[in-house]
Amino acid sequence: MGMNIKQIKISGFKSIADIELNELAPYSVFAGANGSGKSNFFDALQFISAVISLGATQALRKFNGYEQVHCFKNRASKARTFSASFDLVLDDQIIQYHLKIYNLDKEPKLEERLFLDNKIYMSRKKGEVIFYYIDGDESLRYSEFPSDKSGLMLMAHSSIYGLLSDIVVYRFDPVGAKEPDSSGTDQGELEQHGRNVATMLAGLEKDDDIREQIIEWMELLVPGLEKVATERQKLDGRTIIKFKEQGTKANFPAHLISDGTIYVLCIMTAVLSRSKSLGMTLIEEPERGIHPKAITELVNLMRDNANTEHPIFVTTHNESLIRVSKPNELWLVNKREGKTEIENTPKNFIAQNGLKLDEAWLMNMFDGGLPW
Numbered sequence: 001m002g003m004n005i006k007q008i009k010i011s012g013f014k015s016i017a018d019i020e021l022n023e024l025a026p027y028s029v030f031a032g033a034n035g036s037g038k039s040n041f042f043d044a045l046q047f048i049s050a051v052i053s054l055g056a057t058q059a060l061r062k063f064n065g066y067e068q069v070h071c072f073k074n075r076a077s078k079a080r081t082f083s084a085s086f087d088l089v090l091d092d093q094i095i096q097y098h099l100k101i102y103n104l105d106k107e108p109k110l111e112e113r114l115f116l117d118n119k120i121y122m123s124r125k126k127g128e129v130i131f132y133y134i135d136g137d138e139s140l141r142y143s144e145f146p147s148d149k150s151g152l153m154l155m156a157h158s159s160i161y162g163l164l165s166d167i168v169v170y171r172f173d174p175v176g177a178k179e180p181d182s183s184g185t186d187q188g189e190l191e192q193h194g195r196n197v198a199t200m201l202a203g204l205e206k207d208d209d210i211r212e213q214i215i216e217w218m219e220l221l222v223p224g225l226e227k228v229a230t231e232r233q234k235l236d237g238r239t240i241i242k243f244k245e246q247g248t249k250a251n252f253p254a255h256l257i258s259d260g261t262i263y264v265l266c267i268m269t270a271v272l273s274r275s276k277s278l279g280m281t282l283i284e285e286p287e288r289g290i291h292p293k294a295i296t297e298l299v300n301l302m303r304d305n306a307n308t309e310h311p312i313f314v315t316t317h318n319e320s321l322i323r324v325s326k327p328n329e330l331w332l333v334n335k336r337e338g339k340t341e342i343e344n345t346p347k348n349f350i351a352q353n354g355l356k357l358d359e360a361w362l363m364n365m366f367d368g369g370l371p372w
Contacts, residue, residue, distance in 0.1 A: 004023075004088060004089045004308060005023075005024040005086070005087075005088045005311065006022065006023060006087045006088055006089065007020065007021065007022050007023075007085070007086070007087040007088075008020075008021045008024065008084075008085070008086055008087075009021075009083075009084060009085045010041070010044045010045075010048075010083075010084045011071075011081075011082070011083045011084070012070065012071045012074060012078065012079065012081055012082040012083060013040065013043070013044040013047065013069060013070075013071060013082055014037070014040040014043065014044070014068075014069065014070075014071060014072070014340075015037045015040050015071070015072075015073070015335060015338065015339060015340040016037060016040055016041065016044055016071060016339070016340045017071050017073050017074060017339045017340075018339075019041070019340065019341065019342050021331065021342055021344075022344075023328075023344075024311065024313075025311075025326070025328050025329045026306040026307055026308055026310075026311045026312070027299075027302055027303040027306035027311070027312050027313075027314075027329055028311065028312075028313045028314075028329050028330075028331060029313075029314055029315075029316055029321065029322070029325045029329050029330050029331065030042075030313065030314070030315045030316070030331045030333050030342065031315075031316050031317060031322060031330060031331070031332060031333060031361070031369045031370075031371070032315075032317065032332065032333030032334060032335075032368070032369045032370070032371075033317060033335075033370060033371055033372055034317070035335065036333045036334055036335045036340065036369075037333055037335055037340025037342075038284075038315040038333045039284065039315065040340060041333070041340065041342065042169045042282045042284065042313070042315065043063070043169065044084070045167050045169075045280065045282065046167050046168065046169045046282070047059055047063055047069065047082075048084050048099065048164060048167065049164055049165055049166065049167035049168075049280075050062050050063070051099070051101065051110075051150060052150045052152050052153070052161065052164050052165045053153075053165040053166075055146065055148045055149040055150070055153075056101050056104075056108035056109075056110060056148040056149075057107075057108060057148045060104065060108065066080075066104050066105040069082070069104065070082075070104055070105070072338075073337075073338050073339050079104075080102065080103060080104045080105050080106075081100065081101065081102055081104065082100070082101045082104060083098075083099060083100040083101070084098075084099045085097065085098045085099065086164070090159045090160060090163065090309075091159050093116055093117055093159075094115075094116070094117050094118060095114070095115070095116060095159075095160055096113075096114070096115040096118075097112070097113075097114050097115075097152075097160060097164070098112065098113045098114075099111075099112050099150070100112075107147070107148070108147075108148045109126065109147040109148065110124060110147065110148060110149070110150060110151075111124065111125050112124045112150060112151050112152070114151070114152070114160070119132075119134060119136065120132050120136060122151050122152075122155070123151075124145065124150075124151035126147060127143065127144055127145060127146075127147050128141060128142060128143045128144070128145055129141070129142040129145045129151040129154060130142075131154075142154065152164070152165070159278060162277075162278035162279070163278045163279060163280070163309075165279075166277070166278060166279030166280070167279060167280040167282065168189075168192065168270075168274070168279070168280070168281060168282065169192060169282045169283075169284065170190070170192055170193075170194070170266070170267075170270050170281070170282065170283045170284065171192060171193060171284045172193060172194040172263055172266040172267070172283075172284075172288075173193040173194060173195065174194075174259035174260075174262045174263045174266070174289070175259070176193055176194065176195040177193070177194040177195055177197045177254075177262050177263075177265075177266050178241075178254040178255045178257070178262055179195065179255075180198060180233070180238040180239060180240045181195075181196050181198045181199040181238060181239045181240075182236075182237070182238055189273075190266075190269055190270050190273055190274075194262075194266035194269075194270075197241070197262075197265060197266050197269050198230055198239040198240055198241045198254070199230075199239050200269050200273055201214070201228075201230050201241060201265070201269055202230040202232070202239050203273075204269065204272060204273060205229065205230060210272055213272060214228065214268060214272070215227065215228065217268055217297070217301055218264070218265070218268070220294075220297040221264045221268075221290070221294045221297050221298060221301075222261050222264060222294070224245050224246050225243060225244075225245055225246075225261070226244045226245060226246045227243065227244035227251070228241065228242070228243050228244075228265065229241075229242055229251075230242070240253055240254065241253070241254040241262075241265070242254070243256075243257055243261075258289065259288075259289045260288070260289030260290045260291070263286075263288055263289050263290065264290060264294070264298065267283060267286050267298065267301075267302070268301060270283065271301060271302055271305045271312065272305065274310065275305040275306070275307065275310050275312070276310070277309075277310060278309050278310060279310055280310065280311050280312075280313065281310065281311075281312045281313075282312075282313045282314070283302075283312065283313070283314045283315075284314075284315050285314075285315055285316060285317075285318070286298060286302070286314050286316070286321070287316060287318040287320065287321045292320040295318070295320045295321050295324065296320075296324045299321065299324045299325070302314065315333075317370075317371030317372075318371070319358045319361070319362060319371075320358075322357055322358040322361050323356060323357060323358040325357060326357075327345045327346075327347070327357060328344070328345075330344070330345045330357065330361075330369075331343065331344055331345075331369075332344075332345065332366050332367075332368050332369025333368075333369055334368035334369060341368075343368075345357075345366055346366065
């Protein structure tokens with residue numbers, strides 16, 4: 001199975017009026033100042049995922065309604081419309097998916113088109129969804145399909161549904177992640193703020209290969225750390241994380257560990273628990289609280305586990321993370337006249353000028369994407 005994201009287009013979401021990204025690497029970095037729109041881009045991808053898996057009405061509720069979603073720089077009529085398209089190769093098949101949502105402020109209605117190998121496969125408009133044969137003739141029609149629901153729901157076992165319905169943005173809270181998990185904590189998916197990391201880690205430990213990876217990566221990322229493991233408490237059934245450092249006999253609980261260490265553990269848990277399935281993992285500022293030398297290993301962890309079926313995108317305004325990125329991985333996020341713009345670093349720029357990537361970035365030789 002292979003995938004290549006050839007193009008993503010998004011229009012009409014918060015500060016995003018129109019953006020177009022071409023040829024995204026499986027591991028990609030989005031750099032820019034606070035307020036430039038990095039988080040809005042991630043939120044737009046997660047909004048699309050919610051629309052496809054839940055429907056537009058529930059997705060809008062999840063994102064706190066029209067006022068929190070619409071592009072405030074567009075005129076009123078255009079602001080009520082959201083659109084997105086994906087052009088990619090998945091399972092060795094060329095896929096183009098186009099989504100448009102009208103009436104965001106009232107009763108949202110979807111229009112969709114899905115092309116497989118450049119031939120129409122599915123279309124939906126108003127209250128119907130139509131599927132087509134390879135020769136373009138109509139094969140199946142759902143004439144009373146809910147107008148706010150995605151036609152991809154009828155293709156729940158397809159690769160495109162698997163990819164777009166599982167897009168998660170992680171904004172980890174190290175303080176909350178240190179707290180013990182209750183006995184009833186969800187074990188199926190790492191919570192977006194990382195607050196069930198102990199329970200998720202307990203599940204990952206059952207896989208011998210993953211358990212070894214966890215120990216190896218933690219030793220690389222946190223020098224002096226010898227062991228990390230979970231323990232279920234007998235009295236209340238809560239799951240806690242325990243650590244052991246070199247030269248010490250006793251384990252100590254998570255609330256005594258640094259925020260940076262628990263942050264690394266959250267990132268590692270997200271990456272290792274998700275990377276073997278279809279979807280996208282989006283991580284906000286993975287470098288927070290982490291020593292610059294450890295950032296190199298952290299990037300290696302994410303890059304090694306990012307793949308064509310499960311891209312990993314991160315936001316940053318940290319020069320250490322930029323330094324260990326590659327030119328084709330780096331995307332510059334700027335806001336001009338209130339609108340977010342995203343563009344890749346110029347091709348062959350670094351090789352031609354003999355500069356390190358972070359040096360050229362900090363000298364503003366890419367015209368933007370700076371941390372201030």
